[in-house]
Amino acid sequence: MxxxxxxxxxxxxxxxxxxxxxxxxxxxxxxxxxxxxxxxxxxxxxxxxxxxxxxxxxxxxxxxxxxxxxxxxxxxxxxxxxxxxxxxxxxxxxxxxxxxxxxxxxxxxxxxxxxxxxxxxxxxxxxxxxxxxxxxxxxxxxxxxxxxxxxxxxxxxxxxxxxxxxxxxxxxxxxxxxxxxxxxxxxxxxxxxxxxxxxxxxxxxxxxxxxxxxxxxxxxxxxxxxxxxxxxFPQEPSMTYLTRLGTGFDVHAFAEGDHVWLGGIRVPHDRGVLAHSDGDVILHALTDAILGALADGDIGTHFPPSDPQWRGASSDRFLAHAVSLVRQRGGIVDHLDATLLCEKPRLSPHREAMRLRIAEIAGLRLDQVSLKATTTEKLGFTGRSEGIAAQAAATIRLPEIAA
CATH class of the missing domain: 3.90.550.10 (Spore Coat Polysaccharide Biosynthesis Protein SpsA; Chain A)
Structure with a gap:
């Protein structure tokens, strides 16, 4: 037949x-x-x-x-x-x-x-x-x-x-x-x-x-x-990948409000943040970390604050865009790691929800997303509760031919 x-x-x-x-x-x-x-x-x-x-x-x-x-x-x-x-x-x-x-x-x-x-x-x-x-x-x-x-x-x-x-x-x-x-x-x-x-x-x-x-x-x-x-198939030629590490940092001053966006989650707080978009420092830092690993500018390059279309924009769009750039080059995002720096709000009640949301945005497993928090022992602008900050690292792999 x-x-x-x-x-x-x-x-x-x-x-x-x-x-x-x-x-x-x-x-x-x-x-x-x-x-x-x-x-x-x-x-x-x-x-x-x-x-x-x-x-x-x-x-x-x-x-x-x-x-x-x-x-x-x-x-x-x-x-x-x-x-x-x-x-x-x-x-x-x-x-x-x-x-x-x-x-x-x-x-x-x-x-x-x-x-x-x-x-x-x-x-x-x-x-x-x-x-x-x-x-x-x-x-x-x-x-x-x-x-x-x-x-x-x-x-x-x-x-x-x-x-x-x-x-x-x-x-x-x-x-x-x-x-x-x-x-x-x-x-x-x-x-x-x-x-x-x-x-x-x-x-x-x-x-x-x-x-x-x-x-x-x-x-x-x-x-x-x-x-x-x-x-x-160990005998089959495999793609050669280069591992790259990028870092990111973001900070926003506190302002009037009743919540902050962190890790894609709306967190109740007695202050808001002063920002052009939704001011999610965790997602912004992760976005910059991926762009850094790609050597492709920063978040302001791709989403200029002077452009009114990004006013109040949800930051999940920024992170999804950065991940898509990796995949368009045939790359793989291996791991995302972020640390929140502030006195308040506390991260622990929302940590797992944030990890889940970040994994969802980036299309990763939960074990590929790490999230931590620390205070600065009352030192600096975060210690005086004048603002909130986050630093992040992203590990990616790119095909050697695309590097």
Missing amino acids: SVAALIVAAGRGSRAGEGVPKQYRPLAGRTVLARTLDLFLGHPRIDHAIVVIHPDDRALYQASLAKLPPDKMFHLLPYAEGGETRQDSVRKGLEALVSGPPEIVLVHDAARPFIDAGFIDRAIEAGRRSKAAVPGIAVTDTIKLIGSDRNVVSTPDRASLRAVQTPQAFHFQVLLDAHRKAAMAGLHAFTDDGALAEWAGLPVHVFDGDARNIKLTHAADFGEAERRLQKS
């Missing part, structure tokens, strides 16, 4: 943080998409592959193809442009295959680069036996179903639960008909082709997945993926 692989690469990957979409981020010297495509194009049972991309990503897509072996390009069809939702993108990819339809189509997420040949074989065999088949792995955590009030409604038996992965295998015409039917019905929000097949009334078989077949979703996943590749 003829087999085509449809690689979905039209998403924006917002949970992975700002910068280029995650499928085009470097992973040990090649983009995530290039690694995923290489596996399918090199499989002897895959006749053709097609990639569905966002219209804005044509240049990124072509750059990714440059990293593929020329002998594999024969099996790659011209790309298809995606739609507003994942479901729309898959349908457009299927429509692009109509002129030379395969008997089986494997639909796979570009952000799963750890698929292997054995998994692809299992998917093809499952697709031969069933009109619709999806890989699933056993759920090890207890799952709770909650209501709108966040109270537990029920606890499903986890023995019958599976976490679904890709590639998902379908008889081509069956899946195309289901997609057309859903589009005609005005339904566009299916995030999983197996779920769409269920809606269309098809029995969906679940075959064995693989816990190693992870999807790169958050920014922190990329550092772990790098380590995994270097451990699993």
